[in-house]
Amino acid sequence: MFSSIMKKASPVFATVACALATPALAATCPADFPDGPIALKVGFSAGGGTDSVARKAASLLQQQQGWTVYVENHPGASGGVMAKGLLKADSKGLSIGVGSTTTLAINPYKSKDINYTYQDFNYMGTGMMLNYGLTTKSGKPYSNLEEFVEYARDKGRATVSVGSLSYEIAVRNIAKHYGVRLIPIPTKGSSRALKDALGGHVDATVQGTAHVSQIRAGKMVQLATLTSERATYAPETKTLIENGLDLAIDGHIIFFTPKHTDSQIQTCLTEALAEVTESSEYTDMMNKLQAAASNLGAEGTTSYLQATSKFYQEALAK
DSSP: OOOOEEEETTTTHHHHHHHHHHHOOOOOOOTTTOOEEEEEEEEOOSSHHHHHHHHHHHHHHHHHHHHHHEEEOOOGGHHHHHHHTTTTTTTSSSSEEEHHIIIIIIIIHHOTTOOOOOGGHHHEEEEEOOOEEEEEETSOOOOSSSHHHHHHHSSOEEEEEESHHHHHHHHHHHHHHTTTTEEEOOOOSSHHHHHHTTSSSSEEEEEETTTTHHHTTTTTEEEEEEESSOOHHHHHSBBBTTTTSSSSEEEEEEEEEESOHHHHHHHHHHHHHHHHHHHHHHHHHHHHHBBOOOHHHHHHHHHHHHHHHHHHHHHHHH
């Protein structure tokens, strides 16, 4: 549920390419680090995609670095509860936030209760890029974006269940581009949105990864891929860009620390995460999830959040 809408020509993509091209180095850490167990504080409930990524990272950090690492779940406000708590953590690097694009690029601009922005944290990198898709239940009279748009035009409207504000903004942008009435139906998370689509209560839904198994089973069809490149689980489905929109939506799972974290420890943690995401075990997990083991690195993640935060700040001010 964690995404950002980026223009096709965004400079972030160049930054990302450079970050992904940089091989991982052995982590360079202070001799006395860590001086206690490290907590990966996940901003979502146990069992979800962000939690799964965090638990795999914790396991590999223990194997590769010999540290004691455990996972804590602090759900609420799309990671906002966790991030607010992380502001109070010390500088010793024993508390690491694991959140999403929504946590850091959307929350600060949609709620007055959020007292932080992406600039209040340091970034180790990202653990996964989500391949978002506009999808529908099999058997509908449309199987691609063009047919869906014509269906909406003929019927006068079409409904799309969404589990996050970013998905809602994406649907509204698609509707504006084609001049049709697409109505986002907000739900309490993507799981509920998926159930509504499978139950035939809406015409389509925007999803991250929960729908992949349904596509494999032939129960759902991807109408359009919302990321800048086609999804591996739906290779025949065009992206929004290929459909003529200068628009892509993506989301990342992000690892971050308090701004006041010691600089040497921050470097250590950044390099340790790079080792994790480039390991064969981690890549195998991503392949099973039909997702990309995408680590933007510290600078790439910061640039990405700068651009997406700007977009959502402007979008939500309208």
